[in-house]
Amino acid sequence: MKMEKRLYGRTLVCYLAGELDLQAAMFLRQDLEKELQAPMVEQLLLDFSRVTFIDSSGLGVILGRYRQVTDLGKEMAIAGASAAVCRVLELGGLGRLVPFYPTVAEALPANAGGQLDGNDS
Amino acid sequence: MATIVNSMKLEFPSRAENLGMARVAVAAFASQLEFTLEELEEIKVAVSEAVTNAIVHGYDNRAGLVWIVASRSQEHLEIVIRDEGKGMADVERILAVGLEGVEPGLGFMFMKSFMDEVRVDSEPGKGTAVIMIKRARSLAQAAATQI
Numbered sequence: 001m002k003m004e005k006r007l008y009g010r011t012l013v014c015y016l017a018g019e020l021d022l023q024a025a026m027f028l029r030q031d032l033e034k035e036l037q038a039p040m041v042e043q044l045l046l047d048f049s050r051v052t053f054i055d056s057s058g059l060g061v062i063l064g065r066y067r068q069v070t071d072l073g074k075e076m077a078i079a080g081a082s083a084a085v086c087r088v089l090e091l092g093g094l095g096r097l098v099p100f101y102p103t104v105a106e107a108l109p110a111n112a113g114g115q116l117d118g119n120d121s
Numbered sequence: 122m123a124t125i126v127n128s129m130k131l132e133f134p135s136r137a138e139n140l141g142m143a144r145v146a147v148a149a150f151a152s153q154l155e156f157t158l159e160e161l162e163e164i165k166v167a168v169s170e171a172v173t174n175a176i177v178h179g180y181d182n183r184a185g186l187v188w189i190v191a192s193r194s195q196e197h198l199e200i201v202i203r204d205e206g207k208g209m210a211d212v213e214r215i216l217a218v219g220l221e222g223v224e225p226g227l228g229f230m231f232m233k234s235f236m237d238e239v240r241v242d243s244e245p246g247k248g249t250a251v252i253m254i255k256r257a258r259s260l261a262q263a264a265a266t267q268i
Contacts, residue, residue: 022173023137053144053162055169056227084162091234092227 003031008108010042015104017050020058029061033068042074047104049080059092066097079107127153128192135176135185135204143189144168150191151198154257163235164198164255170228171202171251179206179249198255205248212241 001024004015012035018024036044044065048054062078069076079101081089089095101107129150133139144165151164168189175187190201232239236253243249 019141021137021140021169022176023140053165053169055166055173056231057169057173059227084159088166088231091231 001028003028005035007041010040011045011108012036012038012041012043013045013047013104013108015047015050019053020051020061021053021055022057025057025061028058029064032061032065036065036068036072036074043109044069044074044076045079045104045107046076047079048082048085049103051081051085054085054088056088056092059088059094062089062094063092063097066094077101077107079104123194123197125192125194128190131189133187135180135183135187135206137173137176139187140169140172140176143172143187147189147191147200150193151255154193154196154198156198156255156257160255160258164200167232167235167239167253167255168200168202170232171200171253174228174251175202175204175206175249179204179208181207196257198257200253200255201250202253203248203250208245208247208249209241209243210245212243 001016001018001020003017006013006015014032014035016028020028032044035041046062066076077099078089078094080103081100086100089100099107127150129146131143131146133143147168148161148165151161156164172187172189175185176182179185185204185206188201188203190203192199229239232251232253236255238252238254240252241249242252
């Protein structure tokens with residue numbers, strides 16, 4: 001499991017890659033918890049386009065961060081999840097809680113202010 | 122299950138880094154049946170959940186061994202995932218989908234959603250065995266459509 005982060009305006013995009021299971025869950029929980037505390041972050045966008053596997057341990061981390069985001073008055077969205085990953089997220093109830101987008105570009109707010117793939121529009 | 126035509130066994134320490142190996146090994150074995158890619162992904166999730174339960178709940182993240190026996194007939198895959206951890210007193214409660222939001226409940230919900238049959242044999246102090254069966258629907262459906 002790897003994660004790269006980039007801030008677009010007040011949206012923190014976390015690009016997740018690999019398998020999101022028990023082994024990855026602890027690292028991911030701690031890292032995301034810390035990032036969400038930053039005052040300049042108002043939205044958390046999780047890019048799942050390179051996530052190849054997720055189970056309930058991974059889902060538990062995402063649901064936990066949803067609770068944290070809600071408690072902090074912030075927002076969260078998911079982008080790029082494959083059909084297999086999406087199925088686990090939906091079955092676990094995440095689809096009722098946060099919006100899903102096909103890509104990061106489609107999920108970013110128009111006023112995100114950052115650059116995406118060299119295009120700042 | 123009908124006549125077993127092949128089987129495999131795995132034994133490994135109850136460490137999280139073995140999860141990937143366990144689910145890939147079982148999925149590779151399962152691919153001897155005509156499961157779709159989606160079904161193989163479902164089997165990987167179910168295996169991951171049962172092994173995670175053994176590591177986290179069976180052994181409380183302490184050292185132990187996990188055993189997997191997978192066997193297949195012409196149409197069915199049976200997977201038995203066993204630990205010798207602390208066991209459970211109330212299997213029915215743990216199996217209940219009603220434990221929404223609690224990770225063990227989610228894990229069993231995925232197992233039940235992705236496999237055709239899930240049974241749990243457990244006894245406090247003696248360990249737990251999760252038995253899961255999945256039928257190769259694609260094969261059965263293909264046969265049905267040819268009739």
